Amino acid sequence: MAKDQTTRICCIGAGYVGTCTSAVLAYKNPSVRITVVDTSEAKIGAWRSRSFPISEPCLQEILKQVVERLAFSTDIEAAINAADLIFICVDTPTVTKGTGEGFALDTSAVVACVAKIVEVSTSDKIIVPCGTADQLRKLITQKNTKGLNFEVLSNPEFLAEGTAIHDLLHPDRVIIGAENTPKGSNAAARLVSLYQAWIPSDRIKTTNTWSSELGKLAANAMLAQRISSINSLTAICESVGADIQDISQIVGLDHRIGPHMLQASIGFGGSCFEKDIRCLVYLAESLGFRHIARYWMADLEMNDFQKASQTERITSLLGPLASSKLTIAVLGFSFKAGTTDVRSTPVLTIVRDLVGRGHKVKIFDPKAKKEDIQETLCKANLGRERAIVSLNAMQACDGAHVIAIATAWDEFRTRPGLRRMDWKSIADGMQQPRLMFDGCNVVDAKYLEGLGMKVLELGRKQAML
Template identity: 40%
Template sequence: MSHPSPVRTICCIGAGYVGGPTMAVIADRCPEIQVTVVDLNAERIAAWNDPDLSRLPVYEPGLDAVVGRCRGRNLHFSTAVEPAIAAADLVFLSVNTPTKTKGVGAGQASDLRWIEASARQVAACSQGHTIVVEKSTLPVRTAETVQAILTAAQGEGAPGDGSTPGKSFSVLSNPEFLAEGTAIADLENPDRVLIGGEDPVAIEALADIYAHWVAPEQILRTNLWSSELSKLTANAFLAQRISSINSIAAFCEATGADVQEVARAIGTDSRIGPKFLKAGPGFGGSCFQKDILNLVYLCGHYGLHEVAAYWQSVVDLNSWQQHRIARLVVRRLFGTVTGKRLAVLGFAFKADTNDTREAPAIRICRDLLEEGAQLAIYDPKVCAAQIARDLGQAELPAEASERQALSGEGSWRAASSAFEAGAAADAALILTEWGEFAQLDWQALAAGMRQPAWVFDARAVADAAAVRAAGLQLWRVGEG
């Protein structure tokens, strides 16, 4: 059923890394549309409403300026979920869809409990015709589940079933293709906007919103299932390139080649291109591993076991790379890191974000803690409380850390700078490619370290000549 009414009010359920920035840009580019972002997490909403824009819960370059322009005008953040849904012509579902940890499909399938809960809340609270848009990354054919829940609330309804006369819904898929750290630029100048659906009027209503700033040829229209699968496939292909170049990096180290030279050589091939050929500690973030595991699960479900094994190998190699780096650190430091101080420079999964989900630093740090290392961790945007949650281990103050070093138990503490982290350290590990790590004063850092000291540059961002001139031994990923 088509309803050609224009979209004047938008509700986004979920105020995270996707919902917040995406709605901010829509509000900025569409001042005539009222946009409300809702979330049950009162602390998060309070942070979005903080007068100090530097305290927004999501760090993205340029996000503070966008929010500052339209917050209070036509961009609102609220915990009042039901009224926002009731007032909305269009509702984005932008909630978390993590990998299941137990039950059927544990370790691979997506946990859709919040998507289902959101769909039920939309079914209960909406009024009139509502366009419901999947923004979260979802398994193929999840829209069927959403549609089934919404359909039960449509029409006149049976007595006592809780449905309201006059409700109707159109379900669309509109996956995000954002790279954290460049999300605002990606939203303002997207490669493409993908809209999947079966209701052409609803599709055009959403397309009209993006058409405020996106060229018509960049707005792609598909069916629902193609749209959902396109998101999983895009992330799988990007992650596969990272695992591929990291496998070659290990080969380069063994043979004397340089992975940066190899990447430059193959990147000039127009069939391959230069992007996502940067060797490092592996991929992280909220999407890559989750989406590939989801693809593995779906391929197995449909009996495509060889395809499932292929994509599983991409994840396996990513984990291997992180364990390999931790083992390499132990081996270079005379076979043991027990009681030794290690400076960890960077904890976010990439630069220009405070997101640590599936960050390579987590697995590497856990391995080193298991070996008894004393870690001093510095990241310019990640707080100590988040590091503690990710490592599953409380921070140990410096004085207590010194005592524990003798026990053989690993510990960690937060540092406020690279130089504080490096004080009396046996090695420094660069695990996130923050710009400041490319310009460190290695002479000053080396002066505070315990000699002989190492730098393990898992991102290949440090000035190699400056590191060696400071008397430090250097390992760079992919360098033989």
């Protein structure tokens, strides 16, 4: 291998991004050795013992194939020192206190990693952080007393949970931002060569750091905007008698728009969309562009409205019954189908609002871990006596007056050939008025009505019960 090619990588952060990215890089670059490190002994222990802390299609198979060249460790210093290229994939939540509260990125974990790298390194490194490369370069300049060369690159991650490995293997594009200096270009070229192992060169774009970072924010903000745009039409559809699924199709068939991200829902969640929009709003505000900040803020307001309006949607159909203490089964808790991640799930808003109105809520998710759901409920101060996590759908729906489908898991589909649940037994076990609220448009209303349920579909007009 040539002198300036990368042979040893350290990835700090053994979460979704760090582990999936490292697994694919190791899989496609057989001569590279990668050590994934984390401060959490429990997480590293779980990866090592193969009781994986996250579930992603194909991740397990890939990890099996790279077992000789990808290691998990808590010895962060040793892994940093041995590496010539370091990915920083630690969490960067939104700031919760002080300057930028509610909007700016909290980069303290990234800053801690960079400080550690500068402190323990005895040779030059290329650093690929999540967060702002600019801020980190300044920090390195202050702390670098050993005269080493640290090149900071930006390489935004576009993977989506649930399809992470597929997204990494077949990316629409890879973006690498670097400083416009010979050393910056050389560092970028080394990262490019890792990706070129499987990605055609015309999909790998090198640019400056700001374009790379702003491009990532813009992509996520525009994806979220599409979801909010279609969601904004659900209430109108219900009022005038239009059908949101037809609207999605009509809009999506326009080749200039395309069909993706146009499914109506109870609102978007997850750890990226809202955070990236908040970051964009903060950036616009700090540059003095208040109209631009307000423009993007409106997207978040629409999403908050969509999440908050679901309980009203359900209870408005119940008439006087709405003031009784009802039992409501909520099916699905992860922030979207295909992932076990319950961080920033929009379902929490529905559960909180239903419990707040005095109803008893029973939750079932086919993939999310029961303890993760319980922890989320606990953090939201939702006591176990009012919000219960059930072991299966039948248990959640038994005795329920209302079922609300909140995550579009295939398990909840009712069409013949796709049907996995015993909907007849579920309907028989319910109490009147046996209302089904389909917040994801995954059920066949006629089929469930044939079983004695009343079905309320998101974005379709409904008669009063």
